[in-house]
Amino acid sequence: MDDKEKKQKENIQDSEYWATNAEQGGWSLSSTDEGSQEMEKEETPEELDIQMGKEIIDDYIDSETPSSEDERMIVNMGPQHPSTHGVLRLQVELEGEIVRRVKPVIGYLHTGMEKTGESLTYSQGCTNTTRMDYLSPFFNELVFSLTTEKLLDIEVPERAKQIRILMTELNRITSHLVALATGGMDIGAISMMVFGFRERELILNFFEKTTGLRMNHNYIRPGGIAADLPDGWERDVREILEEIPKKLKDYDQMLLDNPIWNGRLRNVGILTTQECFALGITGPSLRASGYDWDLRKVQPYSGIEKFEFNVPILNESDVFSRWRIKVLEIQESLKIVRQAMETMPKGDYRIDDKKVTPPPRKRLDESMEALIHHFKLFTEGFKVKEGEAYVAVESPRGELGCYIVSDGSSKPYKMHIRGPSFCNLQALPVIMSDSPIADAVASIASLDPVIGDVDR
Amino acid sequence: MIEEEVVNIRSEDLHKKISEIKNAGYEMLVDLTVVDWYRKRDNRFELVVNLLSLSKKKRIRIFSDIPNENLECKSLTDIYPGANFYEREAFDMYGIIFLGHPDLTRILMPDDWIGHPLRKDFGLGKIPVQFKNAPKV
Numbered sequence: 001m002d003d004k005e006k007k008q009k010e011n012i013q014d015s016e017y018w019a020t021n022a023e024q025g026g027w028s029l030s031s032t033d034e035g036s037q038e039m040e041k042e043e044t045p046e047e048l049d050i051q052m053g054k055e056i057i058d059d060y061i062d063s064e065t066p067s068s069e070d071e072r073m074i075v076n077m078g079p080q081h082p083s084t085h086g087v088l089r090l091q092v093e094l095e096g097e098i099v100r101r102v103k104p105v106i107g108y109l110h111t112g113m114e115k116t117g118e119s120l121t122y123s124q125g126c127t128n129t130t131r132m133d134y135l136s137p138f139f140n141e142l143v144f145s146l147t148t149e150k151l152l153d154i155e156v157p158e159r160a161k162q163i164r165i166l167m168t169e170l171n172r173i174t175s176h177l178v179a180l181a182t183g184g185m186d187i188g189a190i191s192m193m194v195f196g197f198r199e200r201e202l203i204l205n206f207f208e209k210t211t212g213l214r215m216n217h218n219y220i221r222p223g224g225i226a227a228d229l230p231d232g233w234e235r236d237v238r239e240i241l242e243e244i245p246k247k248l249k250d251y252d253q254m255l256l257d258n259p260i261w262n263g264r265l266r267n268v269g270i271l272t273t274q275e276c277f278a279l280g281i282t283g284p285s286l287r288a289s290g291y292d293w294d295l296r297k298v299q300p301y302s303g304i305e306k307f308e309f310n311v312p313i314l315n316e317s318d319v320f321s322r323w324r325i326k327v328l329e330i331q332e333s334l335k336i337v338r339q340a341m342e343t344m345p346k347g348d349y350r351i352d353d354k355k356v357t358p359p360p361r362k363r364l365d366e367s368m369e370a371l372i373h374h375f376k377l378f379t380e381g382f383k384v385k386e387g388e389a390y391v392a393v394e395s396p397r398g399e400l401g402c403y404i405v406s407d408g409s410s411k412p413y414k415m416h417i418r419g420p421s422f423c424n425l426q427a428l429p430v431i432m433s434d435s436p437i438a439d440a441v442a443s444i445a446s447l448d449p450v451i452g453d454v455d456r
Numbered sequence: 457m458i459e460e461e462v463v464n465i466r467s468e469d470l471h472k473k474i475s476e477i478k479n480a481g482y483e484m485l486v487d488l489t490v491v492d493w494y495r496k497r498d499n500r501f502e503l504v505v506n507l508l509s510l511s512k513k514k515r516i517r518i519f520s521d522i523p524n525e526n527l528e529c530k531s532l533t534d535i536y537p538g539a540n541f542y543e544r545e546a547f548d549m550y551g552i553i554f555l556g557h558p559d560l561t562r563i564l565m566p567d568d569w570i571g572h573p574l575r576k577d578f579g580l581g582k583i584p585v586q587f588k589n590a591p592k593v
Contacts, residue, residue: 107564112581114549115573119580277483277510280538293510299458390460390487390506390517403504405491418487418506426541455564 071095079108083186083441086451090428090444097437102429106422109455117415121381122148125412127218129402132417133453134215135178138164138171139395140417141220146301147391147402148222151384154356159347160224161303166237166340167219168302168393169333170207173244174200175396176326176333180251183323183445187264189255199247206236223357224350237341241334248327265320269431269443272317279426283398285447288325289317295394306343307336319439319446326448329396356382381410397421397448419453461516467503470520471530474505478535482507482516485532488542490522490550494576500524501550505532522552531557549574 073094079087087108093101117128129144130137142164149156181196204214209230211217219226255261271281273289286293294311296304312328314321350357358377359370384406392401398420407413424447431443465473487506494500499521507516522529531554532539543554544563551572554560562569571578 107562107566110564112573115578115580278537280484280486280536282484291510298513390515392486399486401487401506403487403489403506407496414489414491416487416489422541423538426538 072100077440079105083182084444085182085449088425088444088449088451088454090440092432092437092440094437099432099435099437099440102432102440104425104428106425106451106454109451111455113456114415114417118412121410122222122384122412123377123381125415126221127216129415129417130216130218131452132419132456133395133397133400133421133450135450136171136175136396137216138168138220139393139400141218142168142302143391143393143395143400143402143417144404144415145220145222146393147389147404148384150389150391151387151404151406152222152356152382154223154351154353156224156351157348158303158345160349160351162340162344163225163229163349164220164302165304165307166337166344167207167210169336169340170203170237170240172333172396173330173337174203174207176330177203179326179396179445179448180323183442183448184255186441186445187261189261191254192251195247195251199244202243203240206233206240209233209236221350223353224348228349234341237337241338241341244330244334248330251327262320264439264442265318265323265446266316267318267320268435268439269319269322269446270317271322271427271431275427275430279430280423281398281427283394283396283420283424284325284329285322285398285424285427287311288314288321290315295392295399299392301391301393304336307339309333309335319442322446383408383410384412392418395420397450397453398424417456419456421447421449421451421453422456425449425454457513459514461514462519463516464519467520467522467529470503470505470518471532471535474507474518474532475535477507477516477518480509481512482509482514484508484510485536485538485542486515488532488539488546490546490552490574492550492574492576497521498524501527501552503529503546503552526553527551528553528555530555531560533557548572551575 075092075094076089077092078084078089081088084090089105089108091103091105092099113128113132117125120128125144125148126141129140132140177196177200181193181200184190184192184196207217208214210233211219211226271285271289273286273291275281276286276289276291282293290313292311292313295301296309297311309332312325312332314325314328354369354373358374359367363370364374386406386408388403388405390401390403392399394400399418400420401418403414403416403418404412405414427447428444431447432440435443484507485505486508487504489504491502491504492500493502501522503518503520503522505518505520507518509515520529527550529552531543533543533554534556540558541563543557544560546552547554547557547560548562548565549572561567565573
């Protein structure tokens with residue numbers, strides 16, 4: 001036994017002695033783990049900012065060693081998947097539980113509405129377009145009507161304009177409520193799903209009273225609107241204006257400071273302004289990335305410039321801010337609804353142009369001319385002079401555009417709808433790749449795609 | 457208010473001109489579609505590109521005739537990545553080939569579909585109904 005080994009043995013005996021008889025004198029570092037425990041370090045201001053969500057960090061996962069091809073797996077998500085909001089299919093390439101590549105596959109709800117639109121007259125066209133984005137049907141009708149009116153070069157009466165604004169802004173609230181509800185359900189906040197659909201029902205009841213239908217109204221038509229508001233409509237709108245803000249407070253209480261909600265949504269699915277520009281993404285996603293762009297302010301339609309409201313802007317550009325901005329937009333829409341209700345002008349609700357508006361039923365028994373007009377309008381439809389026009393409105397999902405080419409007949413030669421969901425879906429690969437598969441569902445929900453609008 | 461502008465560009469110059477327009481401040485490609493002028497114009501297909509400048513608050517609509525001999529056009533995806541879906545839709549519905557597109561496949565119709573549905577010579581798909589006692593024509 002040489003010296004080295006001897007020393008080692010002594011050392012071990014020493015430490016054993018002290019470990020077993022600690023009270024007999026002193027202590028050594030090796031005999032107890034006290035002292036090896038350290039306090040947690042104070043966070044640096046940068047780390048605090050990240051934790052508070054002030055700083056944008058794309059939480060992508062980048063492995064240092066590239067994995068081989070056979071470690072990756074391609075999984076089909078959808079088309080029959082509850083959290084793809086309809087029949088969206090995603091081909092997801094996974095590496096472990098990390099999403100590496102995504103390809104959206106669409107077309108499962110394609111019904112050829114643009115082709116159908118070419119065989120329907122202008123007055124029938126709204127029945128077709130209203131079925132595209134089925135969560136915001138009024139916007140589809142509005143954009144089709146505005147484009148037709150631009151081609152006809154007519155201006156609808158003030159009351160018609162204001163009713164259009166009233167209905168579309170109520171529609172924005174319902175659409176955002178569904179987005180909040182389904183978004184909540186995807187992440188696991190089932191109560192949010194129940195709440196969102198419950199409050200939406202309140203507004204849908206008002207729609208049903210006014211237009212006869214809960215969805216697919218065909219209420220806004222070229223030349224005005226289909227019917228005047230029902231008796232006592234102000235009472236219903238007042239009830240909506242009282243109820244919704246209370247419920248919004250409830251949602252905030254439930255979710256805004258909820259640690260699980262924050263943990264699931266903060267710094268997930270980053271979509272920056274530059275990416276929005278490149279991919280053509282508009283609407284809440286662009287505003288949540290810190291760019292002030294709202295067609296209601298920039299390119300006002302139907303007299304919306306008269307109303308006072310703010311455009312909420314958030315800078316975080318993550319899923320959380322895309323959720324938050326919808327809540328804030330509901331509050332702004334409520335402001336517009338209140339102003340529209342209080343300043344509703346009296347007068348005609350459709351244009352007094354015999355070539356566009358069908359005569360009232362009463363007149364048909366009295367006037368031969370009215371009968372002829374009625375017959376011509378409902379068999380052939382009104383003719384629109386040659387030309388082309390593009391009109392865009394701010395739908396709940398972004399820029400909703402309608403491009404119509406007229407060849408002088410009573411049917412559009414070409415009718416193209418620029419659906420915001422179709423375009424926004426291109427962002428899915430950007431926000432989903434290199435993040436965990438658990439975040440994928442939250443990312444899809446934040447874009448709020450409506451497949452009816454995607455596939456048309 | 458947004459100003460609107462309309463320009464015609466020949467299809468050979470389209471790619472170059474659009475990249476110039478982008479450098480002039482049009483950040484976003486809003487819409488891309490095709491109009492079929494079947495038997496109405498010499499060049500059957502017309503490409504319509506809708507660009508938007510968010511900083512200058514301007515819109516520009518670009519028309520470009522596609523020659524009948526070869527229905528081809530240079531892809532805009534290298535200038536605006538957002539043109540991806542729109543070009544696939546234009547290919548699917550009208551059969552325009554976009555050269556240099558990363559993945560030019562059918563987007564809305566099934567992969568094995570024959571024909572391009574939004575062309576004017578493609579039928580609507582209505583099924584004729586035969587009534588029992590209809591007079592023979």
